[in-house]
Amino acid sequence: MNLKLVIWRQSRRDAEGRFVEYAANDVSPDMSFLEMLDVVNEGLIKKGEDPIAFDSDCREGICGMCGLVINGVPHGPVRGVTVCQLHMRSFKDGDYITIEPFRALAFPVLKDLVIDRSAFDRIIASGGYVSVNTSSAPEANSLPVPRMDAESSMDSAACIGCGACVAACKNASAHLFLSAKVSHLTLLPQGKVERSRRVLAMVTRADAEGFGGCSNEAECEAVCPKSISISNIARLQREYLRATLIGR
Amino acid sequence: MTLDARVPEGPIQQKWDKRRFDAKLVNPANRRKYKVVVVGTGLAGAAAAATLGELGYQVQVLCIQDSPRRAHSIAAQGGINAAKNYRGDGDSVWRLFYDTVKGGDFRAREANVYRLAQVSVSIIDQCVAQGVPFAREYGGLLDTRSFGGAQVARTFYCRGQTGQQLLLGAYQALMRQVEAETVQVFPRREMLDLVVADGRARGVVARNLVTGELEKYVGHAVLMCTGGYGAAYFLSTNAMASNCSAIWRSHKRGAYFANPCYTQIHPTCIPVSGSHQSKLTLMSESLRNDGRVWVPKGQGDKRPPNQIPENERDYYLERRYPSFGNLVPRDVASRNAKMVCDEGKGVGSTGLSVYLDFADAIKRIGRKGVEEKYGNLFQMYQQITGEDGYETPMRIYPAIHYTMGGLWVDYDLMGTVPGLFVLGEANFSDHGANRLGASALMQGLADGYFVAPYTVPHYLASTKFADMTADHESFREGVDYAQKRIDRLLSVKGKRTVTEFHRDLGRILWDNVGMGRNEAGLKKAIGEVQRLRGEFWQDVVVPGEKNNLNPNLERASRVADFLELGELIARDALDRSESCGGHFREEYQTAEGEAKRNDEKFSYAAAWEWAGDGKEQALHKEPLVFENVHIAERSYK
Numbered sequence: 093m094n095l096k097l098v099i100w101r102q103s104r105r106d107a108e109g110r111f112v113e114y115a116a117n118d119v120s121p122d123m124s125f126l127e128m129l130d131v132v133n134e135g136l137i138k139k140g141e142d143p144i145a146f147d148s149d150c151r152e153g154i155c156g157m158c159g160l161v162i163n164g165v166p167h168g169p170v171r172g173v174t175v176c177q178l179h180m181r182s183f184k185d186g187d188y189i190t191i192e193p194f195r196a197l198a199f200p201v202l203k204d205l206v207i208d209r210s211a212f213d214r215i216i217a218s219g220g221y222v223s224v225n226t227s228s229a230p231e232a233n234s235l236p237v238p239r240m241d242a243e244s245s246m247d248s249a250a251c252i253g254c255g256a257c258v259a260a261c262k263n264a265s266a267h268l269f270l271s272a273k274v275s276h277l278t279l280l281p282q283g284k285v286e287r288s289r290r291v292l293a294m295v296t297r298a299d300a301e302g303f304g305g306c307s308n309e310a311e312c313e314a315v316c317p318k319s320i321s322i323s324n325i326a327r328l329q330r331e332y333l334r335a336t337l338i339g340r
Numbered sequence: 341m342t343l344d345a346r347v348p349e350g351p352i353q354q355k356w357d358k359r360r361f362d363a364k365l366v367n368p369a370n371r372r373k374y375k376v377v378v379v380g381t382g383l384a385g386a387a388a389a390a391t392l393g394e395l396g397y398q399v400q401v402l403c404i405q406d407s408p409r410r411a412h413s414i415a416a417q418g419g420i421n422a423a424k425n426y427r428g429d430g431d432s433v434w435r436l437f438y439d440t441v442k443g444g445d446f447r448a449r450e451a452n453v454y455r456l457a458q459v460s461v462s463i464i465d466q467c468v469a470q471g472v473p474f475a476r477e478y479g480g481l482l483d484t485r486s487f488g489g490a491q492v493a494r495t496f497y498c499r500g501q502t503g504q505q506l507l508l509g510a511y512q513a514l515m516r517q518v519e520a521e522t523v524q525v526f527p528r529r530e531m532l533d534l535v536v537a538d539g540r541a542r543g544v545v546a547r548n549l550v551t552g553e554l555e556k557y558v559g560h561a562v563l564m565c566t567g568g569y570g571a572a573y574f575l576s577t578n579a580m581a582s583n584c585s586a587i588w589r590s591h592k593r594g595a596y597f598a599n600p601c602y603t604q605i606h607p608t609c610i611p612v613s614g615s616h617q618s619k620l621t622l623m624s625e626s627l628r629n630d631g632r633v634w635v636p637k638g639q640g641d642k643r644p645p646n647q648i649p650e651n652e653r654d655y656y657l658e659r660r661y662p663s664f665g666n667l668v669p670r671d672v673a674s675r676n677a678k679m680v681c682d683e684g685k686g687v688g689s690t691g692l693s694v695y696l697d698f699a700d701a702i703k704r705i706g707r708k709g710v711e712e713k714y715g716n717l718f719q720m721y722q723q724i725t726g727e728d729g730y731e732t733p734m735r736i737y738p739a740i741h742y743t744m745g746g747l748w749v750d751y752d753l754m755g756t757v758p759g760l761f762v763l764g765e766a767n768f769s770d771h772g773a774n775r776l777g778a779s780a781l782m783q784g785l786a787d788g789y790f791v792a793p794y795t796v797p798h799y800l801a802s803t804k805f806a807d808m809t810a811d812h813e814s815f816r817e818g819v820d821y822a823q824k825r826i827d828r829l830l831s832v833k834g835k836r837t838v839t840e841f842h843r844d845l846g847r848i849l850w851d852n853v854g855m856g857r858n859e860a861g862l863k864k865a866i867g868e869v870q871r872l873r874g875e876f877w878q879d880v881v882v883p884g885e886k887n888n889l890n891p892n893l894e895r896a897s898r899v900a901d902f903l904e905l906g907e908l909i910a911r912d913a914l915d916r917s918e919s920c921g922g923h924f925r926e927e928y929q930t931a932e933g934e935a936k937r938n939d940e941k942f943s944y945a946a947a948w949e950w951a952g953d954g955k956e957q958a959l960h961k962e963p964l965v966f967e968n969v970h971i972a973e974r975s976y977k
Contacts, residue, residue, distance in 0.1 A: 103888070104888055120613075120614055122616075126618070127617065127618050130618055130839070134840075137837050137883050141883070142883055145890075148580055149581050151618060151621075154501065154504055155579065157405055157406065179726070202889055208406070213515060213518075216511070217516070220515065224469045224470055225391075225394045226466060227462070230465065231465055233424075236480025238476075250504075252504075283471045
């Protein structure tokens with residue numbers, strides 16, 4: 093199939109960007125979306141043009157490195173997959189496809205489709221962990237965890253930190269990301285000890301990084317490649333309220 | 341030269357205790373005076389950096405991705421082994437040790453493997469305390485499952501995302517130390533040189549991948565935790581950024597490279613669909629519990645699978661290995677798939693795949709039964725291939741997955757350059773010639789949480805360091821070397837892209853140093869890699885600037901290193917005139933076509949020393965002595 097691509101080009105962080113049109117011809121439906129871009133880039137290199145910069149690493153949907161906005165939707169038209177798992181059979185001959193980076197104040201564009209998501213690391217650093225030093229852990233089975241709690245915790249822990257939730261939100265809120273980590277740890281007895289300190293610190297850090305608040309649009313859940321539920325955000329709000337009322 | 345691994349004296353059970361007791365300690369108040377540079381934030385790197393930070397050392401960590409949480413450990417699916425014996429099914433430290441040595445086809449160092457088995461139990465404790473959401477029984481205690489190469493259920497898991505959860509645990513511990521200001525993380529950095537001064541590793545030169553700047557990182561010790569080199573083969577299950585450059589540059593600065601020919605090829609991957617393909621995706625080998633592997637009996641049979649009658653199908657694994665059938669180990673399954681495809685019986689448009697058929701399983705336990713066991717894998721298969729594995733047999737083909745070889749290290753995980761420690765898949769130490777499933781995660785965390793935090797301080801405490809700053813001549817030389825190389829890559833301005841060279845290299849290695857190897861093919865591969873390397877420096881085109889984010893420049897630099905390593909992989913494979921584990925030399929097989937070791941001549945680790953550009957590396961040997969396990973032949977008939 094032959095496609096028309098309209099892609100955001102920006103030479104570096106502080107440069108102005110613009111949309112540029114490219115043709116992608118003879119695209120096989122078996123290609124992944126990123127492999128289609130690889131092929132376009134090979135063509136650009138052969139023509140002596142600057143190839144399109146985009147991030148990807150594992151290309152199996154788990155590392156969270158890739159992320160593009162395709163026709164206005166983070167990770168593209170198929171629900172529950174990252175853009176590296178999106179295949180060209182989801183498109184048809186003659187399609188007109190716009191490709192942009194995730195956009196948010198806290199995710200500055202570095203080049204073309206590559207963004208800086210280090211704000212997420214700083215949010216985790218503020219409290220997204222259990223404070224336990226190596227070698228100080230008790231015997232693993234000394235603390236039973238109800239199976240359903242472990243399963244719910246795992247549901248939240250499945251977040252890959254890609255940032256699609258932020259890109260989809262009109263407030264550029266990081267609440268789905270934040271709440272997934274708060275839920276993962278708070279649902280386990282190991283994480284309960286620090287629950288108040290953690291939620292206060294993480295929310296404060298997210299605000300400082302320039303992420304917005306949540307106004308319950310649920311756009312984040314709709315685009316999350318790991319189908320993280322917004323019920324996590326409800327838990328985050330309760331935890332936050334609890335922490336502010338009860339304190340540490 | 342014979343290499344000394346400096347394994348402590350005494351019975352194997354007491355060696356690690358003895359080493360820890362004999363280790364020199366650093367007073368807590370003095371720890372902050374020592375700087376440690378860690379390259380890589382996978383399980384080994386993140387765990388080591390976090391733990392050294394907790395102890396009070398000043399740690400600088402570099403990672404190639406935009407966040408330490410994205411290292412490729414994250415993609416591990418199955419689980420992590422530990423000798424907890426929670427099931428009372430006969431597991432013990434000794435049994436895990438024995439299974440690992442045997443699984444490695446008796447080509448690993450006993451003392452290291454025993455220590456790995458010993459600390460495996462502490463890993464699970466540590467991860468649970470961090471909040472890793474392991475699968476649990478209804479009673480709230482930890483669940484385990486069984487895995488290849490073992491008769492006990494010792495594998496702990498988090499659904500199909502064990503690597504992800506273990507890495508997030510280590511990453512969170514790391515970020516906690518960032519907040520505590522003991523650790524600094526430098527993302528989007530790629531190490532381009534190891535700095536050695538007065539015979540000791542004193543830091544690294546790295547490129548800031550956003551600005552292109554060359555940066556200097558000074559330390560008293562350097563920890564290389566940069567994973568394996570399977571991406572040399574172009575198509576592999578590795579990530580796009582996985583590369584050999586950090587260990588290869590260390591090799592060129594004096595670190596010996598051990599057993600490069602030991603590569604693991606995983607049998608159940610989704611086959612190649614076309615030349616556009618950038619990587620291969622693995623599906624858990626648990627599928628072989630219920631799926632039957634077959635090809636048509638006739639060559640070039642293009643009929644759809646459903647139209648090929650039963651008597652015209654060859655269930656070749658069941659035919660050749662009646663007692664293990666479809667459940668033969670990874671190396672055997674992979675080799676046989678290649679054999680039938682070489683005979684022209686392969687299926688799919690490329691002829692390079694075999695069927696994995698669930699029709700019988702669906703008849704036996706129903707579609708729902710299959711769905712419950714493997715639903716997510718069928719889904720993933722459909723996403724990638726567009727085919728429904730319930731309706732038509734899946735197609736699979738082996739792919740490069742893991743590399744057992746790596747930089748040579750002693751018992752303390754220190755390489756042949758003092759002060760250079762090598763952890764995780766980047767070293768050669770624990771898996772011999774073949775790794776068992778669920779053991780890579782175990783080794784990465786063992787090295788990072790429980791080995792390096794004892795052996796690195798011992799090195800620091802027992803060494804007298806000369807003053808060192810980033811202005812030192814050795815750093816200037818390193819920056820100069822890296823700069824010249826970048827300039828050279830950009831100045832070739834040829835016609836062929838980096839990807840084209842990488843793909844060509846991959847084809848040479850896959851065809852000649854893949855699942856089956858022979859003398860003629862290996863000699864041919866060495867010549868072809870040399871030729872391709874020559875062409876690369878004459879005809880590669882690298883677009884873009886050096887002082888900006890430039891993924892093609894990054895790739896060019898990595899492929900240039902693969903083009904050197906590729907030759908060494910072939911040379912090592914040629915030198916090892918025996919078959920063992922993942923290294924199958926066609927000349928050396930039993931009458932039944934199985935791997936035939938030659939313990940008399942090859943019971944050693946082959947460690948190669950860099951001799952300079954264009955010169956052949958010198959081979960050093962570390963003899964492997966087995967005092968605790970009984971050496972035997974592996975048979976699966």
